[in-house]
Amino acid sequence: MANSHSTSQLARVLARKDVLALAFGAMIGWGWIVMTGSWIQSAGSLGAITAFLIGGVAIILVGLTYAELASAMPQVGGEHVYSYRALGHFASFICTWTIVLGYISVVSFEAVALPTVVDHLFPGYSVGYLWTVAGWDVEATWVAVGVLGSLMMMGINYLGIRTAALVQKLVTVLILVVGIMFITGALFTGETTTMDPLFNVDNGVVGGIMMVMIMVPFMFVGFDVIPQAAEEINLPFREIGRVLMFSVILAVFWYALIILGTSLMLDPQALSASSLAVPDAMQAVFGAPWAGKLMVLAGIAGIITSWNAFYIGGSRAIYALAEAGMLPAFLAKLHPRHKTPVNAVLMIGIISSLAPFFGRPALVWLVDAGGLGIVIAYLFVALSFLVLRKREPDMERPFKVGYGKLVGGLAVALSLGMVFLYMPGSPSALLPVEWAVFGGWMILGLAMYAWSRARYGVDYTAKAMRRELAGHSPADNMP
Numbered sequence: 001m002a003n004s005h006s007t008s009q010l011a012r013v014l015a016r017k018d019v020l021a022l023a024f025g026a027m028i029g030w031g032w033i034v035m036t037g038s039w040i041q042s043a044g045s046l047g048a049i050t051a052f053l054i055g056g057v058a059i060i061l062v063g064l065t066y067a068e069l070a071s072a073m074p075q076v077g078g079e080h081v082y083s084y085r086a087l088g089h090f091a092s093f094i095c096t097w098t099i100v101l102g103y104i105s106v107v108s109f110e111a112v113a114l115p116t117v118v119d120h121l122f123p124g125y126s127v128g129y130l131w132t133v134a135g136w137d138v139e140a141t142w143v144a145v146g147v148l149g150s151l152m153m154m155g156i157n158y159l160g161i162r163t164a165a166l167v168q169k170l171v172t173v174l175i176l177v178v179g180i181m182f183i184t185g186a187l188f189t190g191e192t193t194t195m196d197p198l199f200n201v202d203n204g205v206v207g208g209i210m211m212v213m214i215m216v217p218f219m220f221v222g223f224d225v226i227p228q229a230a231e232e233i234n235l236p237f238r239e240i241g242r243v244l245m246f247s248v249i250l251a252v253f254w255y256a257l258i259i260l261g262t263s264l265m266l267d268p269q270a271l272s273a274s275s276l277a278v279p280d281a282m283q284a285v286f287g288a289p290w291a292g293k294l295m296v297l298a299g300i301a302g303i304i305t306s307w308n309a310f311y312i313g314g315s316r317a318i319y320a321l322a323e324a325g326m327l328p329a330f331l332a333k334l335h336p337r338h339k340t341p342v343n344a345v346l347m348i349g350i351i352s353s354l355a356p357f358f359g360r361p362a363l364v365w366l367v368d369a370g371g372l373g374i375v376i377a378y379l380f381v382a383l384s385f386l387v388l389r390k391r392e393p394d395m396e397r398p399f400k401v402g403y404g405k406l407v408g409g410l411a412v413a414l415s416l417g418m419v420f421l422y423m424p425g426s427p428s429a430l431l432p433v434e435w436a437v438f439g440g441w442m443i444l445g446l447a448m449y450a451w452s453r454a455r456y457g458v459d460y461t462a463k464a465m466r467r468e469l470a471g472h473s474p475a476d477n478m479p
Contacts, residue, residue, distance in 0.1 A: 014165055014229065014235075015234060016235060016239065017169060018168070019226060019233055019235065019240070019243050020246065020247055021165070021172040021305075022168055022225055022229070022309050022312065023222055023225060023226050023243070023309070024172060024247045024250055024251060025168050025171065025172040025302075025305030025308070026221070026222025026223070026225050026305065026306055026309030026310060026313070027220055027221070027222035027223060027247070027248075027251040027306075028172075028175055028222075028251065028302050028305065028306070029110065029113075029222075029302045029306030029307075030109075030113040030300075030302050030306065031109075031215070031218070032219070032254075032278065033117075033276060033279065033296070033298075033299035033302065034113070034116070034299075034363075036259055036262050036277050037262065037266075037274055037277030037278075039051070039212045039215070040259060040262065040263050040271055040277070041271055042211045042212055043200050043208035043209050043211065044198050044199040044205075044208060045197075045198055045260070046195070046199060047199040047208050047209050047212070048212050048263075049259050049260060050209055051210075051216065052212070052216060052219075052259065053252070054209070055213050055216030055217070055220070056216070056220070056251075056256075058415070058417070059220045059248055059252070060248055060249065061407055061410050061414060062378045062382055062411045063223055063248040064245065064401045064411070065381055065382050065384075065385035065401070065408060065411050066078075066223065066224060066227055066244060066381060067240075067244045067245050067401070068241060068397055068404075069081075069385060069388070070227040070237075070244060070399075071238055071241040071397060071398040071399035072237075072388075072396060072398065073085070074227075074231065074233065074237050074240060075231055077096065077227075077317060077320025078099075078224060078313075078316075078320075079095050079096050079099050079224065079228075079377050079381050080092055080095065080096040080320040080324070081227075082227075082385070083095040083096070083380045083384045084324070085384070086383070086384035086385075086391070087383065087384055090449075092324075093321065093445070093449050094376075094380070095376070095377050095381070095384075096320065096321055096326075096377070097321070097442070097445040097449075098372075098373035098374070098376040098377045099224065099317060099373060099377035100318060100373075101369070101441045102217075102218075102221050102371070102373040102374035102377065103221075103313050103314030103348075104310075104314055104348055104351055104352060105366040105367070105369060105371075106306055106366075107150075107153075107307060107310045107314060107348055108351065108352040109355070109370070110149075110306055110310075110352075111146040111147070111149060111150040111307075111352045111353065112355050112356055112358075112359075112360060112362050112363050112366070113303050113363065114145055114149040115142045115145040115146045115149075116360060116363070117296060117299055117300055117303070118145050119142070120279075120296060121296060125141055125142075126141050126142040127139055127140065128140030130143065130357075133358050134359070134361035136359045136360050137359070138356075138358070146353075146355065146356030147356055149307075150349060150352050150353040150355075151349065153304075153311055154346065156308065156311075157311040157312060157315065157340060157345050158335070158342060167304065168308050171301040171305050171308075172301075174297070174298060174301045175298050175302055175305065178295060178297070178298035178301075179254065179298065181282075181294075182258075182261055182278070182281070182285060183257045183258070183260075185282075185285035185286065186261030186262075186265050187261070189265075190261065190264025190285075191264065192264065194263060194264060194265065194266060194270075195263045195264065196267075196268075197268070204427075207427045210426070210427050211427060213418075213428070214368065214422065215367065217378070217418055218367045218368075218371040219255060220248070220252075221371075222251075222306070222309055222310075222313075223247050223251070225310065225312060226240065227244075228313040228316040228320075229312055236398070238398035238399045240399070241398070242399065258278060261285075262277050262278055262281040265284040266281050266284065270284075276299075278295055279292040279293070279295040279296050280292060282295035311348055311349075315344040315347075315348055316341065316344075318341065318344035318347060319341035322452075325452055325455075326453070327448050327452055328448060328451070328452055329452075329456070330343050331344050331347065365431075365433055365434050368422070368431070369430065369434045369435075369437035369438045372419070372430065372434075372438055373438065373441070375415055375421075375422070376419060379415035379419060382408055382411035382412045382415050385404075385408045385411065386405070386408040386409070386412065389405065389408065
């Protein structure tokens with residue numbers, strides 16, 4: 001394997017609770033606060049739950065392939081390592097670069113979500129008209145909140161994995177406490193009559209479910225942050241796979257129960273009138289405005305956990321690509337004291353800080369374009385799982401999945417199915433602007449890949465990269 005991680009200087013400091021908070025907190029961002037109402041309206045209450053259960057099964061099967069590979073190859077980069085070993089240099093780049101799009105789309109999404117939620121807490125704070133994007137007026141104070149939040153999260157991740165992990169644990173606890181209050185309250189006080197219609201026939205039952213399912217990869221992306229940070233996890237390798245799977249199952253139940261609780265508390269008319277369905281449902285549970293504001297705070301906590309986790313995952317994926325000579329070597333620079341991939345963190349911070357300048361329409365564009373990148377990476381990982389099972393049957397697998405061929409085959413089929421949800425002809429096909437986001441990202445990556453391959457060669461190694469960062473010529477590193 002051309003890229004060796006044996007000389008990595010990342011610090012192995014993440015304990016079990018850190019890892020669980022990292023993965024679950026990544027999957028539970030802000031999206032469920034702002035989108036649950038539209039999910040129920042698109043597919044019906046039971047239709048939306050069905051979409052997440054079907055999508056959840058697909059994610060669990062993909063997660064099983066991740067769990068086995070993460071325990072077998074606990075190295076920084078996750079998807080990059082597995083796909084390189086199974087499928088080769090270029091396939092590894094495509095796999096990892098598409099998942100980086102997913103990560104950066106989440107980070108950018110949160111930079112747009114933060115000023116959106118502040119607008120609900122402090123109506124009228126948004127002033128200073130700048131321009132209009134897709135019919136939405138972008139204003140200076142709104143942009144400033146998003147950019148400031150992005151810079152703060154960049155700073156937290158610049159300082160090191162310990163700081164980021166502490167923030168993640170504290171904020172994830174807040175989300176869980178508020179979520180349990182809401183779900184238990186809705187089950188005791190809600191009415192099943194408000195759940196009608198169970199399925200939305202306006203879009204066709206299947207069409208409505210598919211419209212929600214296209215969001216599922218974006219909502220569940222996050223468990224794959226665990227493999228990205230594998231070299232910083234201080235657990236037995238088998239436990240890495242177990243924690244990963246537990247986090248995925250927990251997230252499936254979370255989304256299904258949040259949809260159930262909301263549909264029990266708000267009828268279709270209330271959902272149509274609501275801009276933030278889950279906080280309004282929370283207020284209905286307790287009959288007081290403070291409850292809705294508490295749920296908004298939980299949503300802000302979700303923004304922080306998701307934002308934080310994907311800075312970690314995205315920066316480690318970029319670091320791994322650069323370490324293998326697939327991106328410019330400066331992106332693999334580690335901070336001498338904090339042991340963080342500082343230039344990769346800065347790259348994510350700069351890109352995501354641009355998102356608020358495009359206003360609220362960027363929310364949906366980022367979800368859909370990033371979602372396609374995510375499911376492409378899932379497909380590559382599932383293929384890598386099958387290839388390595390056949391090519392290297394004796395490779396040590398501390399977390400070995402039973403019925404591997406069946407699980408891997410289903411993971412490939414379901415990943416392909418999720419890819420087709422985004423294609424032209426599907427009821428949930430990407431819009432032209434979303435294809436432009438995806439295509440622009442791929443062109444940027446391929447340009448850097450071609451430049452890096454021409455400069456470093458396919459056999460560029462981590463040791464050679466570090467020599468160049470120390471001031472040596474890349475020509476000195478070639479065989």
